[in-house]
Amino acid sequence: MTPQAATARATRVAELLRDSERAVVLTGAGVSVPSGIPDFRTPGKGLWEKVDPMEVAHINAFRSDPDRFWSFYSQRFVGLVEKRPNRAHEAIAELERRGLVRGVITQNIDRLHRMAGSRQVVEVHGSIDRCVCPQCGGRVRLDEVLDLLSSGASTPECSACIAPLKPDVVLFGELLPEDAMAEAHALSREADLMLAVGSSLEVFPVASLPGITLESGGLLALVTQGPTPYDSDAEVKLDGDVVAELDAVMAAL
Template sequence: MDGKLLDRIRGARRIAVLTGAGISTASGIPDYRGPEGIWTRTPSAVHAFTLENFMADAAVRREFWRTYAGHAAWRAGPNAAHRALAELDGTGVAVRVLTQNVDGLHQRAGLAARKVLELHGTMHTTRCTGCAAAFPSADVLARVEAGDDDPSCPRCGGILRLGVVLFGQMLDGEVLGHARTIAAASGLFLAIGSSLQVEPAASLCAVAARAGATLVIVNRDPTPYDEDADFVLRNDIEAVVPELCAAVNG
């Protein structure tokens, strides 16, 4: 690993980490835009992940629930990269994860829920679009697998929606504001496994860089923020993240 990079990150005490789908591919969860990504293999799937279409068309909702009922994320576990970040936090370094993922693997790796901001929501909770009641997604998916392919709210009959941000939906303003505060206060900002093409989450890189943080991007492919980064790594994420975490503590 580059000696200049090691010198810059050694001893960092406040670390913000933006994670995207690429950190979870080693756990068996496909990304979205890679060669085997969800949108790459099935471009029409984007239609089912658009809020307006989901709310207006029962057929779209059925496609959405079918997609998620068999999603690999339900069976996946955290990998070495998730565990390394949690272990780094356990050494006394202040680690805050700002994730675009909805799989909950950072928490399962051992990071406290309060240290993980789920920018795009979570797949583990389902909410009613009518009365806002919340239900475990596992219970809703059990209904789907039993034949209820467009499940409605058992309390008010409203449309149920997985607790994830869909295309055409705004991010929670409070969550985004908190994420910007964390990014601006970090001394080291790691962007791991994100294409950095989805805004406003990607702009957290610029927030951190403007505030003087060392910006390190770890991603297989080029990103729009590579020119803003102090260091860009194309290494395998599951291998390099533990190395970066070890380097922080010397």
């Protein structure tokens, strides 16, 4: 693609954002890759290299052997805690500040959208921001969980019922959080524009949301490397690096 064509596409996305009234952003793992968080579906990357995520991050693994679950998951927590938002997260937060998007629906659990300043964030896979007690429903903040782990607890426990705490993220084998899903569906249905960033749009629930927007008459714009099932439905697709592409969109606004 020529640089002129790339600029024209970014300008088109900027135009769509300006012309819409109820735009929403949908993000996947690709938006956090520039922050140093690999997509675990990419084989041979870091923490997920030697384990099968379907097995270690499964609700049955948590229930049957919480110590073993946490010996893996605590590394994941500590790895994610150090990460910082990148310019793609910042651009998305800026769009909300300027009133150009209503909010962001994300499948990422890394809370980087909130750290970047996004206020309306729907986390359909939950967040590492807290753990929950499966017995009493109590919530424990991430910093307290990290304190428990660094003081030598192999499994962080609820101080009230001594039950193993569960990260407030959707593990394999678990249902998606109803409230977040209802909110994601409503935002998608009401959206006159969905900007999908850094997602191959192949994994449920994120895969179903652009279809909801399209069926309600909204438009779709994609900022994603690699093919998606929605490529032919999209008004425009930017397929370069997410940070560079969103920079170009912001410059064209």
